[in-house]
Amino acid sequence: MSYGNKELTEFRQYLRTEKRSKGTVKQYCHIVNNVLAHVGREPAQITRDDLARYKAHLAIEKEYSKNSMYTTIKGIQSFFRFIGSDAAEDLVPPRRSERMPRYISEAEAHALIESAKGEKRDYAILKMLGYTGLRVSELCALNVDDADMHEKVVTIKSGKGDKDRIVILDDSSVNALRSYLGSRSEQNGALFVTKRGRISPVSVQRIVKNYAKSAGISKKVTPHVLRHTFATTLLRRGADIRIIQKLLGHSSIATTQIYTHVDESMLKTVYEKSKPQY
Template structure:
């Protein structure tokens, strides 16, 4: 990389440095400084947006960049593999990062350095992420969840759409009123994971819950173009409080309802390729993890085929 290009790179730090080369990022509080850690993050975020990364990824990677620059206050082109190794050790030993969290952090760092034309993080080995089985509710528990949500037409509609349509929480929050096609009982999911659109079938009970919510919303003068004008944190709270009211003795999340739909459909004989399309999985291999969850079907198959020694 040429020296002219390096001179344009930002530098983060808290102590002044004496160097024969132009500083990439002056100290944030230094008089006359034009760049700072936030300037690096701003450029990084702008690059991620230009790549059409998801809002969740952008927010996550920006946090990773700030965290790293606070821990390693030096010009980006002076960062060594040892610096990254020590940062990685800090995350594991001091902050007790899981393999999944560490995986995401290394991916974010690699993206950060590549944005500024540097490859120092490319040599970092990604941890092998554990393959955990999805957690899901029984059909009886899901029914109790519906009953608990009935006190609010909005909450009821949200829980029904999550449980019958299998949407990710971000997809639910981004639904527009025009994405609801009542004539065909279809939801149009725009720019889902991987920036892919898909159509999702609404069960009659989910449709009825949405109808009640829209009727109440029209009566109270609700405005805006979003179907559910709430954020992911609010949706998580709604599901959590409904689970508590339903006396479900486990931590229940919106994504758990997505797992519940997939597991229940598979147990009832639904073709795995339909489940793949419904959930928006790019590969059927991702959907196949639900085949390991249906213990009852496994037990039934074993009883039919077990050897008679």
């Protein structure tokens, strides 16, 4: 038996109206489905004690990480506040651990991209990920007319947080895109396509994984690892942290500053140049 179908449908619509990302809508609704199924009651009947026991269940039996627990509690709180219940008000999400971004070296990134040179679409995708720092969802949402080859910019429309922004294309990325589009019969619509239509994030993740393997990279490489690699490389080469923030589409510079902690060799180099001479 399922519970809270009406409330969950309305909650999903509310999240969409609030311009929450597709990922957040899907994740929060999944979280609410799980808690309703576990407690086994309609939302209005669920109490603070029910949710306290559910939190303990996730922490002890399911062994949720701090980050998973944080997201789950935020989703639960959002739902119960939406239906006008105070049942989730006693739930306190744990502080999320600050995980260092995973990235690959410039040599590995070069090998990864070059391994796709024989496939125009895949080569253009890897160029875009490696040289723009786009999120995979942003890359998949691009249309042909979002890329201005003459001005060498791409407009990201309603990225994360419902913010538009501009990212820069280097010459090699422009050339890769032109070569790919020149091989297509359809010059409008989605920028990256498969035989079935617009490419999906899962397909892009598979592309990155396969070419990383072809390039002999033993690390786990994902589109987000390439985003981290882009940011870390810019920082290492002297880019201002505020420029990196704009290129990545971070609303807070605090999010971008995590990259200042990841490169020990860079920190040592800067320290040696800047340390006091007492």
